[in-house]
Amino acid sequence: MNATLSRTPVVLAHASGASAAIDPQGAHVLSWSPTAGDERLFLSERSIFADGVAIRGGVPVIFPQFAGEGPLPKHGFARNRHWQLIEQQAHSARWQLQSDAQTLALWPHRFTCELAVTLADRELLIELSVENTDSQSQTFTAALHSYLRVGEIGDVRIEGLQGLRYRDSTQGTREFDEAAASLAIAGEVDRIYFDAPASLRLRDGERRLRIEQSGFVDTVVWNPGAERGAALADLEAEGFRRMLCIEAATVGRPVTLQPGQRWSGSQRLVAER
């Protein structure tokens, strides 16, 4: 990674009072407040801001491999690369990541990714697109790995997952059907919900967050729990209590693009209360 590249975050602001900050490494949203003082994303106090090191919190962009679903380093390489800022306005900005010698050495496919971040009144929209700029087809998995800030993990509930098939990654590849209309998080949770709905709701005390996705077909729910959380060197003590990842993802059915084809997926966070 080029150490001379600036890591100064881009700060966006909207007339409604909303703000967001995005690090050029990974085009990584670090912070989103729909109103002043109401931070909705979790960012670990122990996160390491070194070039090429993944940030613990915010919204990591996962491409071209989700977790350990292939031969690449965990979660691929997009989150560890410097993205080029290609457009910036007061409340929106767009970054680009193109294949280069380093990405081709890891994954032999030419591509152009774009990430657009747009603030609106009580809303944050994150849109990822991938274009196959190669002469061969390419297949990938991807996610917007959002770390949502919560008051106390034991008190939150996720609505909208009932009836979905999921893979419980804490039990290898075993699959189950979600029975809960309102899912509580007790201990480590690491699940891929297949064919997820376009909208979920997170209840967190008085706060309500609507989580919408399009393009991405799955939703990942992850919290490391106490034991695994303590083993993450870049997560502060008891940090697992303050975070819940609800990720717009495409894992179960990877995307295949023919030369010249483009795929896009988005996640929209709406602070209802």
Ligand SMILES: O=P(O)(O)OC[C@H]1O[C@@H](O)[C@H](O)[C@@H](O)[C@@H]1O
């Ligand atoms: O520690 P990392 O590489 O950022 O990954 C965090 C978690 O990311 C989640 O998306 C995965 O489902 C988990 O299995 C993984 O542990």
